[in-house]
Every structure is written in C-alpha cells, then in structure tokens.
Amino acid sequence: MTSNNPKKKYGHYVQPILVILDFLLINLLFIATCIICPEVRLVNTRTIWLLVNMSYFPVVFWLSNIRSLRALHLDQIVFSSFQAVGLHALFFLSMLSFLNISHIPTIAFVIFYGMCFVLLPLSWIISRHLVKYYRSRGRNSTRVIIIGTNATARRLQEEMTSDSGYGYSLLGCFDDKCSENFKGNYLGDIDDLDAFIKENDIDEIYYTLSGENEKALRTVIRIADNNVVQFYYVPQLSRYLSRGFELYKIGAVPVLSGHRNPLKKLSNKVLKRTFDVLFSSVVLLFSPIIFIPVAIAIKISSPGPVFFKQLRTGYRGRDFYCWKFRTMKVNADSDRKQAQKDDPRKTKVGNFLRKTSIDELPQFINVFLGDMSVVGPRPHMLKQTHDYTELIDKYMVRHLIKPGITGWAQVNGYRGLTEELWQMEKRVEYDVWYIENWGFMLDLKIIVRTVLNAIHGEENAF
Secondary structure (H helix, E strand, C coil): CCCCCHHHCCHHHHHHHHHHHHHHHHHHHHHHHHHHCHHHHHCCHHHHHHHHHHCCHHHHHHCHHHHHCCCCCHHHHHHHHHHHHHHHHHHHHHHHHHCCCCCCCHHHHHHHHHHHHHHHHHHHHHHHHHHHHHHHCCCCCEEEEEECCCHHHHHHHHHHHCCHHHCEEEEEEECCCCCCCCCCCEEECHHHHHHHHHHHCCCEEEECCCCCCHHHHHHHHHHHHHCCCEEEECCCCCCCCCCCCEEEEECCEEEEECCCCHHHCHHHHHHHHHHHHHHHHHHHHHCHHHHHHHHHHHHHHCCCCCEEEEEEECHHHCEEEEEEECCECCCCCCCCCCCCCCCCCECHHHHHHHHHCHHHCCHHHHHHHCCCEEECCCCCEHHHHHHHHHHCCCHHHHHCCCCEEECHHHHCCCCCCCCCHHHHHHHHHHHHHHHHCCCHHHHHHHHHHHHHHHHHCCCCCC
C-alpha cells in the first residue's frame, strides 16, 4: 500500500540520514586526528581510513536503530552512543590485530576515541532533538488507530499524545461498544475498520480488547494483514502494574513475568560476577595504602575495633555481615538507629570517613566473597527491613539481586538518612528500576557518578 500522505513522504529517509551523519562525523574526527597527530600519516593512511569506516558498520546494524525509536529517554541515547564508540573500538582494534598493523601511536587512539566519546553523544542528542522537532511539526508521523475504548486504550491514548515529538498521529478508536467515560475520537465499530484503513493510510493498529474475544481479534489481525498494517497487541494490565514485564513461554502458552530481571540470564550473571571479582581484587590489592593509615587514625580517635560489622539483609532476604570502617564510638544503638547529621556518636575521623565514603571500602571484602556486588541496592539494617516491608509496596523486590556498595538510588540523591517515608519509597523505586533495567554500561555509569560525587562531596553523606 503506497503512502498518499505528503507529510510522510520523506519520513523513511530519517534513519539513513542519521547513519550518514554518523559516518561524516567519524570521518571528520579521523581527519582531525591525522592533523593533530601527524605520525598517523606515516602508516598506511588509506587502509586505516577504510578500517575506521568498516568498524562503524556493526554499530549501524546493532545500535543506531535505537535513534529511530520514538519514546526514548536522554539517558538511553547517551549510553547507547557510548556503547557505539566502545563497539567501534572493539572491531577496529580486532581488525588491526588481524591485519598485524601495530605502528599506530597510542596517542592517536586516545585523541580519536576521546573526541568520539564527547562528540558522538552530542551529535546523537542534537539529532534526536531535531527529529523530535521534525515529528512535532507533523512530519515523519506514524498514523495509528486503537481498537478499544477501555481503560487500557485510554492510557495508551494519553501516552501517545503526551509528547508530539513522539510522532504518533492518533486518528481515533474503534470498538463495538464505546465506553461511557471515553473522551477520545470514537470512529465506529470494528465492521467499519477495513474501509477506514483503506481510506486513511494507517501504519499501525493497537489492539487493547481482551484476547478472549477470539472473533474480534481474528478479524482485526486479518484486516491488518490484508492492508499491510503493523499489528500490536496491548495486554490489559492495571495501571498499578507499571513495572517492566518480560515475556516467557511454557510450551506454546505465553507468560508475562511480573519482574523483568536481566540478571536471571546466566551470561549477565557471569559478566556481573566476573566484573565484581576483578574490580574488588584490584581494590583489595592496593587497599593497604588506605586501610593502614585509616586503621591507625580510627584506633587513635576512640577505643574499639577498627572494623564495624553489622547484620544486614542481602540477596533473596538472607542475612549477612556487612563490613565497614568504624566511624562511631561503640554504642548500643548501632543496629537500630541511623546516623544523623550531627550525631554525637560519630568521631571526628568517622565524620571524615563518612563524608568521603571511605568507610564503605571494606565492603569490597563482601564483594569478593560474593555477599555483595559493586553496584546494587544498598543493604539495610534488619530493623529497617522489618519495618519497611510492612510500609512500602515492592520493598522486598530490591532483594532479587545482590546488594551493592553503591546503587542507582544513591547516585540520584537518595542515600543516607531516611527521616520520612517518601524518601525510602523513592529509594525503593530507584532500586526496582535498576533491577529491571540492569546493563553493564549502567553499572559503569553508576560507578563513575559515585566517584565524582565522592570527590565533590555529598550533602546526605553523614
């Protein structure tokens, strides 16, 4: 079916144009590298230039399609661009090794990929805003209709029309019986669907009715297939079930998992655990440089042990001993009372250790032993677990993975004291989001932000 909509005429050129712009940027950065580092020209420049361009093809096929997605957050754009640079470097270095090309100066790699890490994300952000602006003007729009006028249809309608930059042109909804409280554009019953599609050049159909209505479902799928229209089935889930579901199968029966957990996959588990062991091993190898002077300072500041160990809730609700440098005078409230801003129990040395997060370094022992991960939801005292389980929905969901030294909630400002219930609710919300959206690049992002926060100092670190 050929498009008759002039506003869609050039829409299919958007993705190829973005890819071409990427190649232009990569080539400009290569030229800039040759100018800044003339030694590169002493090697076979034409071969290197060819390899630089060939190495971007895997990026085009694997990652750059994300730029055409409509409802995409800035974080996803930036980290996808970082992944693109990393993937390019992997293929480029692999081909250099395969061809036995080893005379390129290291500084050339630093210059080229340094510029890539800055300018490619910037390019993706700018192009994303331009595409959204283009779509908000009615161009590159996707013409859609919704089957149903129920609560699911209404929520879908709200999301599609919430941002014109998404580029959805929602023409209306079809249903054999229009709901009384439906406020959208009702187009008629399903019998009118076929004629409407033929007359209005529809791209996508979103079916929100019950899958048990077999006759209606079969009819809509047949009409979509006959008119070459993309068909989407939208499950009737309560708005309170807003978490990311994951589709599985038991035989031929599709099943939605209530919690999307990428770390259930063996490959992801191995990747995360391998990183934890390597990272914690390096830290512990050099730990005496920090541990010895800190231990001396703690012993001088107040009587008591150097380390403080406390039972906390870990993976799948199991208790474990979490290690820290002791930052307080020995007291009877340590297992039930959180540290306050001007807590009289803290020592001067302890206050410094907390401000700089040095007190958490012994937890790399927990990471090495497998009780914790470098990144994950922060482990809480047993009393907190007992209290908040009764007060906060999904609280125990945060224990579906190992607790971490730092986490998504912490780098977003929810660390330290939780005086009010909403603060812990937000922390749990961020923890659950992290579990459902885990990725290795996300872990690296959290580690970098944790280090930067420690350098700059954090308001809630006390």
